[in-house]
Amino acid sequence: MTDKTILSVDNLALSYGYNPILKGVSMQLRRGEVVSLLGPSGSGKTTLLRAVAGLEQPHAGSVTIAGRTIYDAAAGIDIPAEKRDLGLVFQSYALWPHKTVFDNVAYPLKLRKVGQGEIAERVQAALKNLGLGHLAERYPHQLSGGQQQRVSIARALVYNPPVILLDEPLSNLDAKMREEARAWLRNLIVEMQLSALVVTHDQSEAMAMSDRILLLNGGVIEQQGSPQEMYSQPQTYFVADFMGSNNILKGRITEICDGEACVEVAGQLRLWGRRRSDAAIGQEVKAVLRVEQLHLADGPGEHRLAMDLATSMFLGDRYEYVFHAGDTLLRAWGKRPEAAGQRWLEFPPEAVWVF
């Protein structure tokens, strides 16, 4: 733990009844950093966030914020949620419907016994900062989804918590607004130099928004690293599969040479790829190849295979080609529409990961 660390979770474990949800999770958040908790639905992301916030009851491990231990099972420390001084933006925004926008944002300051004048000043500043200056007197139900989200962020930031937690902050916005909001939110966090822990199930959202990603799977951290590392150096099949759009071929290793393995798929196709696990000759494996790494080739050659193109789909900025490979489908991207028929495809061995 360095002195830049602002949030540190150590070996946190939590169960619902006899059902373990978090099985010993450790992570660190540094000052001014955005970390995403990524994972499939049910992997325990929300539970981890809520345990940090003090809304769920872990049974082992510890949590430290800015050098202050707020939870430690061994030492019997468990600071209640309201004393942890954290900001949390709820997935549903959780604005209080009986309070105006102003009163929603002012409430944390009122609880901290800030004077009336200063409250008005700070709330107005916070609202203005988020482009909500003119909405102070409205009630939450009179706002659009995007505005509600901003109010809930303003409420979580107004008392300058050392760490802000966001649970799927973009999931309640419609698809088009989501990309804009993503950029806006990243910009806001960077500009205000916040330290943020963001839960999301969307890998592109996680990559776009964060400095580091923690990939959760079944209550344990599968891998963590920068978005680039997570994308281009997955350590397990789960990570490779979860990040990005992939072609997945199931087969058997027939040959191993240095760091490369030859995989025979469905008894006919043979392709070379990088070994990413210690699977031996004869073992069943999966070969993973990012869609953008599979290219059309102009003719036969090394690492090239002939396949049947079934159809081309127009995606707006590109075309997607769908090939039959035995009983699975392969996808590749290109700039032009292609007629159906046999084509050559290139499988660059450095881009094929064998797990």
Place this chain on the structure above:
Amino acid sequence: MLQTLPRRAVVALLALSVFFPLGLVLWQSVLSGPFFMPSAQLSLESFVFIFEDPDFWMATRNTLIVAVGMSVIAIPLGAVLAFIMVRTDLPGRRWLETPILIPIFVSPVVLGFGYVVSLGPVGFFSVWFEELFGYVPWNIYSLAAIVVIAGLTHVPHVYLYSSSALRNLGSDVEEAARLSGASPFRVARDVSIPMVSPALLYVGVLVFFLGFEIFGLPLILGDPEGHLVLTTYLYKLTNKLGTPSYHLMAAVATCIIAVTFPLVLLQRALLKSAQRFVAMKGKSARQRPLALGPWKWLALAVIALWLLLTIVVPVSGVALRSVVSSWGTGINLLEVLTLDHFRAVFEEDVMIRSILNSILIGTFGGALAVGGYLLVGLATHRKPDGLSRLVDYIVLTPRAVPGLMAGLAVFWVFLFVPFLAPLRSTLFSVWFAYAVVWLAYGMRLIQSALMQVGPELEEAGRLVGASRARVSLDITVPLIRNGLLGAWLLVFMIFEREYSTGVYLLSPGTEVIGAQIVSLWASGAVDVVAALSLINMLLVGSGLALALRFGVKLHD
């Protein structure tokens, strides 16, 4: 630590309010005399006495007949009524919902009185019937009549629970039955009603143990021919021996509780399993009403007949009786119209006091009770721990104790706890008994309001720095304002309706209309009873009108 202290205090006070009176009853039942007498010793002689009394066994037998009989009548009728109202296109469904629930809010003693003046040997309807057909085919004082009336007036209870279960059912299962050739009533019998059987089982247990607790109807209708049930047997014990036979009354009460308490626990277990059933099913599909076609006339006729028998006949009887000086064969009612009975009521201080007290206990007492229920609700809100489970059971306990006995137990508490004694002849003692008796009802209202509050709204409060108590004060309570107003109106109606709980607490200063009617009925002052009954119905009715005006749902 600090925040758990008031929570524990609330629960401790609640436990004391429920278990102390109940414990007193149980303790009294194993003493040889009233517990305040130095000569009273531990003994089972009170049980020996009642077990040797043939009247006790007759009352037990009658109680069983009533409980079984009214279940047999109320459950199928209520279930079919719920099916018709919830799942079919019966015309006027929206307007029928409120009248169907009215019997819940009419005091049974008023209802019983209404039946006597309408269908009794010289009742209005009996006389008209006799003039038309030459004879009267019914005997309102028979045990069978008590069973039928008790059954018909408990239809709304069954209706409430089965209709909410039916509302959660997708209509695709019914449409499938319809397409395979089933008529609407076959659909109800073969598909819909079996699918809500957990709810029906639950309400079946409810109606059965309510059968053990009914008092007003058998008191008024069973008296002339001497049909005792356990509650009326208990009530009559006072006169039986002359001396205060507290230990005997306690023994009877203990016998009743020995039956009802396990039933309440059974009911709780059934509710748990019914909820699992619903939760497993998930959100139901869209609902499309079943077309009744020509069957709608039969359905309307059944509902109209039931409303006629349970509301129109007794209520019109009471209203008419309160404004005529005499009645019977050959009397033209228009010639004997009078307001004398009301004048008599308003000339007597006791009557005026009982009306004012009733209003007070409904308005202020109701608000105070809702406040108390709210405290208990907040103490256990979203805290699924041992203390909350304990509260669950405490809340259920008074359900097993008929109001008459609860009132008696509270009377004893106020009589013999020295620092409470001065409060005995104040309205506080009546209010306390009412609040305890209706604890389970009130808590259900509060809890269903509390459950409407999204948990994240409260969590957001915690996160920004508010303690549990602050969150309750600033977020939870303001958000359930409407629910609290609704609860207050419903508790008002229930408190106006209540009669048996006040019977043993009746003393100068604590008169309320319900208990006053019971006491006046015994003295044969029928004119005044009629006027008071009408006033009582008007009070309940104004509560009902307000509730409808504010859009309060009469059920959850």
